[in-house]
Amino acid sequence: GSDTEQWIRQPIVVVLGHVDHGKTTLLDKIRGTAVAKKEPGEITQHVGASMVPASVLKKVTEPLRKFFPRLTVDIPGILFIDTPGHELFSNLRRRGGSVADLALLVVDVVEGFQKQTYEALNILKEKRVPFVVVANKIDRVEGWVSKPDSSFLESLKSQSQRALAKLDERIYVIVSKLYEQGFEADRFDRVRDFRKTVAVVPVSAKTGEGIPELLALITGLVQQFMKKRLVTKNEPAKGVVLEVKEEPGFGTTVDAVIFDGVLKRGDTIVLAGKNGPIVTKIRALLMPRPLQDMRMHEGAFTLIDQVVAAAGVKISAANLDDALAGSPIYVVPSDEVLGEVVKAVREE
Ligand code: GTP
Ligand code: MG
Numbered sequence: 125g126s127d128t129e130q131w132i133r134q135p136i137v138v139v140l141g142h143v144d145h146g147k148t149t150l151l152d153k154i155r156g157t158a159v160a161k162k163e164p165g166e167i168t169q170h171v172g173a174s175m176v177p178a179s180v181l182k183k184v185t186e187p188l189r190k191f192f193p194r195l196t197v198d199i200p201g202i203l204f205i206d207t208p209g210h211e212l213f214s215n216l217r218r219r220g221g222s223v224a225d226l227a228l229l230v231v232d233v234v235e236g237f238q239k240q241t242y243e244a245l246n247i248l249k250e251k252r253v254p255f256v257v258v259a260n261k262i263d264r265v266e267g268w269v270s271k272p273d274s275s276f277l278e279s280l281k282s283q284s285q286r287a288l289a290k291l292d293e294r295i296y297v298i299v300s301k302l303y304e305q306g307f308e309a310d311r312f313d314r315v316r317d318f319r320k321t322v323a324v325v326p327v328s329a330k331t332g333e334g335i336p337e338l339l340a341l342i343t344g345l346v347q348q349f350m351k352k353r354l355v356t357k358n359e360p361a362k363g364v365v366l367e368v369k370e371e372p373g374f375g376t377t378v379d380a381v382i383f384d385g386v387l388k389r390g391d392t393i394v395l396a397g398k399n400g401p402i403v404t405k406i407r408a409l410l411m412p413r414p415l416q417d418m419r420m421h422e423g424a425f426t427l428i429d430q431v432v433a434a435a436g437v438k439i440s441a442a443n444l445d446d447a448l449a450g451s452p453i454y455v456v457p458s459d460e461v462l463g464e465v466v467k468a469v470r471e472e
Contacts, residue, residue, distance in 0.1 A: 130357045134175065134201045134434040135346045136223055136383060138253075140213055141230030142238040146260040150230060150329035151206050157184055157273075157335060169412040170203065172366050172379045173436030176339070177201040185340040187275050197343055199354070203434045205366075205381065210243060215366055215450040216381065219472060223364050223383050225350055226342060227255040233294045233326065234264050237301040245305055254349075256323050256341060257302065257309065259295055263328040266290045276326055276334035277313065295324055312341055319349065356433045360455035361387035365395060366436070368447045374408065376444040380453055381436050387455065388430040392462075393441070394469045396451035401469045402443050403462065410438040 139147045151174060158168050158176045161183045168175050181197045189195055205224070207213040216223040227248055231241055248255050263270045267287035271279040280288070295311055302309040302322060312323035325341060327334030346354070362384035371377045378395070380387075391406050410425040431437045439453075452472050456465045 130355055132199060132351060132354045133356045133383070133432075134199060134203045135225040135342070135350060135354060136173075136203050136205065136216075136381065136434050137226045137228060137342060138205045138207055138213060138216065138222075138224040139228045139230060140207045140210070140244040140247075141228075141258075142232070142235075142240040142244075145230045145232040145235070145238070145241070146329045147206055147230050148208075150228075150258065150260060150327070151204055153329045153332055153335060154204065154339070157332065170436030171410070171412060171438045173203050173205045173381065175201055175203050175435075181339055181343055184336050185343070187278065188336050188340050191275075191277055192340065195340060195344070196347075199343060199346055202339070202342060202346075203381075203436065205436070210240070210247060212366065213244075213247060216364055217450050218364060218383070218452075222251040222253050223381055224251075224253050225353060226346065227253045228258050228338075228342075229255050230258045230260050231298055232261050233259040233291070233298070234261055236294070236297050242305070245302075249306075254345070256312075256325060256338075256345070257298060258338065259298055259324050259326045260329050262291060262326045262333060263331050265294060270328065270331040271333060273332040273335075275336040277337065279333045291326060295326065298324060312337065318345055356384050359385045360391070360457045361385040361431075361433065361453070362455075363387065363433075363453040365447060365449050365451045365453060368444065368449055369438075371410075371438065371440070374410070374438075374440040376447070377410070377438050377440045378444055378447050378453075379436065379438050382431055382433045382453075384433050385455070386430055386432050387435075387437065387439075389428075392456040393439070393453050394456060394462075394465045395453045396448045396469055396472070397443075397446035398448060399446055401466045402447060403456070403466065404441040404443045406439055406441050408440040410440060 158180045299309045309322040315321045363380045363382040367379045413424045
């Protein structure tokens with residue numbers, strides 16, 4: 125394509141919530157579904173993230189077409205990021221907000237709101253990140269009879285009145301906690317205006333129930349309200365340092381989330397360091413090996429020449445020892461503007 129070629133990138137969706145409420149299990153389930161449903165050759169594993177491509181979104185949400193005939197998928201996929209602690213989420217900073225386009229606030233439907241749920245909610249408020257509440261572990265609701273890997277709306281049909289009432293009770297508790305925190309919320313299938321009401325999606329990360337709705341909802345919300353934010357083009361990349369990591373054979377590397385443009389091996393980048401901006405040249409760009417075999421061990425990387433936003437990628441370069449997590453990463457398009465880019469990083 126030409127230099128002005130534009131595209132809609134994948135939304136960056138960050139998962140957060142109280143410890144043990146099921147963030148990682150949810151992403152594992154989504155990733156497992158993606159691996160099962162995808163065509164060979166589509167990489168789903170990124171550094172610090174998982175990519176669910178459009179083809180998988182289409183297949184997973186297909187059973188919902190009878191409920192929502194107008195459902196279409198025109199984003200290229202969704203990039204999911206797990207955040208085991210709030211710190212990692214805070215690292216995703218971006219001028220005027222967060223790199224996260226959307227967040228999933230995972231709440232154990234039986235345990236309800238806990239300390240870190242409130243903390244996560246406050247961070248989302250402060251950063252103004254739109255979010256969906258995932259009411260997880262519905263398989264643990266009294267009397268629930270699981271229908272593995274089916275949609276929530278399908279599973280509902282085979283539940284007893286008692287189980288349905290119990291679920292609604294639990295969801296109501298979550299809805300009232302959200303209300304106390306200043307948010308109107310409702311079960312997703314009762315929401316009329318998604319700009320005003322936070323959607324609560326009941327799922328089981330264990331059985332997969334509700335995953336089709338969750339992926340359909342993310343897709344629909346993003347397509348309806350966020351497309352402008354997702355437009356990117358063939359220009360020097362912008363990203364953020366998620367983590368700084370020692371990697372055997374590569375020295376100190378940074379795991380980066382790229383949210384704009386194209387990042388290439390050989391690019392000169394500027395990022396923040398403990399003692400001021402670091403200017404360095406990308407020696408290698410690393411992606412996890414395709415996840416055909418799920419038993420991949422850490423350190424199994426593939427070298428690539430470039431990545432296109434959105435992506436999670438490991439960057440190997442000299443002088444990264446002092447790099448700071450949460451730092452912006454800017455590519456220097458030409459020597460003449462090096463000073464400007466350094467200034468931009470210093471000021472951010
Ligand atoms: P941290 O990363 O430590 O904050 O926890 P997490 O939020 O990633 O939770 P994780 O996915 O590790 O799940 C915690 C426990 O809950 C594990 O034992 C899971 O198997 C279990 N679990 C997660 N989702 C479900 C679910 O939908 N149903 C049931 N029954 N158990 C679940
Ligand atoms: Mg986890």
